[in-house]
Every structure is written in structure tokens, then in C-alpha cells.
Amino acid sequence: NAGVTQTPKFQVLKTGQSMTLQCAQDMNHEYMSWYRQDPGMGLRLIHYSVGAGITDQGEVPNGYNVSRSTTEDFPLRLLSAAPSQTSVYFCASSINGGNTEAFFGQGTRLTVV
Amino acid sequence: AQKITQTQPGMFVQEKEAVTLDCTYDTSDPSYGLFWYKQPSSGEMIFLIYQGSYDQQNATEGRYSLNFQKARKSANLVISASQLGDSAMYFCAVDNNNDMRFGAGTRLTVKP
Numbered sequence: 001n002a003g004v005t006q007t008p009k010f011q012v013l014k015t016g017q018s019m020t021l022q023c024a025q026d027m028n029h030e031y032m033s034w035y036r037q038d039p040g041m042g043l044r045l046i047h048y049s050v051g052a053g054i055t056d057q058g059e060v061p062n063g064y065n066v067s068r069s070t071t072e073d074f075p076l077r078l079l080s081a082a083p084s085q086t087s088v089y090f091c092a093s094s095i096n097g098g099n100t101e102a103f104f105g106q107g108t109r110l111t112v113v
Numbered sequence: 114a115q116k117i118t119q120t121q122p123g124m125f126v127q128e129k130e131a132v133t134l135d136c137t138y139d140t141s142d143p144s145y146g147l148f149w150y151k152q153p154s155s156g157e158m159i160f161l162i163y164q165g166s167y168d169q170q171n172a173t174e175g176r177y178s179l180n181f182q183k184a185r186k187s188a189n190l191v192i193s194a195s196q197l198g199d200s201a202m203y204f205c206a207v208d209n210n211n212d213m214r215f216g217a218g219t220r221l222t223v224k225p
Contacts (some may be wrong), residue, residue, distance in 0.1 A: 033213070041218075042117070042204050042216050042218055043158075045212065048212075056132055059212070059214065080210045092158075098208035098209070099146045100163075102160065103160075104157060104158035105179055
């Protein structure tokens with residue numbers, strides 16, 4: 001079982017560039033979310049979606065866009081990368097959100113120079 | 114917004130002994146979910162245990178149990194019979210209406 005698949009695993013961007021982090025799940029989960037993890041900190045919620053066509057902001061949404069056109073995919077777009085967005089990004093999915101186990105992708109290590 | 118506090122940046126435990134990792138949280142919502150995740154050095158996030166705020170019994174999953182004290186807003190993780198493979202970062206998290214917040218984590222080291 002693939003579970004939650006994130007691509008790419010590593011990425012280096014120049015300041016001002018844009019890019020999309022891909023996330024796909026094959027478990028038919030309604031809830032998907034994006035987090036960032038900075039050194040010495042826990043994960044912080046960027047955006048989440050409770051189903052196709054529905055997205056909402058988390059704790060740290062600025063500088064990021066998301067869309068959810070299908071149940072399977074939840075891409076995260078960086079509009080104009082900044083060094084402050086250097087982080088490890090995790091995508092997660094769960095059956096229906098807050099009272100169920102979240103399955104995480106392997107993470108994307110992003111460096112903005 | 115809720116705040117999650119893990120006061121132990123690092124903990125050491127002897128193999129085969131039990132260890133308690135502390136977590137307190139600050140939420141005004143009566144309905145929430147409590148989670149613990151493990152992050153080994155390889156980086157993946159592994160679900161350990163869940164407790165709902167209305168659950169009467171403390172949650173248990175194998176060697177993991179959650180000491181839930183609702184009035185104190187405390188959800189400590191107890192790991193029994195520690196193994197070398199338990200060495201990792203451990204994160205407490207609270208979900209309020211799909212808004213999940215994590216603590217800063219505790220690094221647990223199991224000594225042989």
C-alpha cells in the first residue's frame with residue numbers, strides 16, 4: 001500500500017521562485033493537511049481540507065496556496081519562495097479529521113536560498 | 114488557539130523500564146482529540162495513541178498508555194518496558210475542529 005506519497009523528497013529553490021509540492025493518498029481519506037516542521041519545533045498546520053473542493057487555513061497559511069480538486073490529491077503551492085519557508089513539509093491524511101489517526105507522508109525537505 | 118506544552122526537551126530511560134512523557138494543553142473547547150506521535154531519526158511521523166476528550170477510560174495501545182487528566186488539561190504518555198527502538202522524538206498534539214496543534218516534542222533516549 002502506498003499510503004501518502006509526497007514529491008519531491010528534496011528541493012532547493014531560489015528566493016522568489018514558485019513551486020508545487022505534491023501530495024497524493026490512496027486510502028480514500030476525506031481529510032488532508034499540510035504541515036511544516038522547523039528545527040526544535042513541532043509541526044505547524046499550514047492548510048487543510050475536509051473534502052474535495054473544500055480548503056481552510058491553519059496556523060501558518062501565509063505564502064502558501066492549496067486546492068483540492070480530487071479526493072486523492074492535495075498540492076501545496078509556494079507562490080514566491082522566501083528563506084523563511086526553508087523547512088520540512090509533511091502532508092497527512094485521515095478518514096475524517098480530528099478524531100482519527102493521521103497518516104503522514106515521508107516529508108519534503110525544502111531549502112530556499 | 115490552543116497551546117501545547119511539552120516541558121521535557123530530553124529524557125533518558127533505562128531499557129525495560131517505564132517512562133512518562135508530559136503534555137499539557139490549553140483549549141477552551143470542550144470537544145477535542147489528543148494524539149501522540151513518534152518521530153524516529155529517519156523523520157517519518159508514526160501515530161501512537163489517541164484519546165477523545167469525552168472518553169471515560171484512558172487509552173491504551175500495546176506498551177503505550179495515555180494518562181488523561183481532563184481537569185488538569187494533561188495527557189501524559191506512558192511507555193512501559195522501554196526498548197532501544199523507542200529512542201525518538203515524541204510529539205503531543207491536540208485537535209480542535211480539524212485544527213491540529215503540536216507541542217515542541219520530547220527527545221527520548223533509551224539506554225542499554
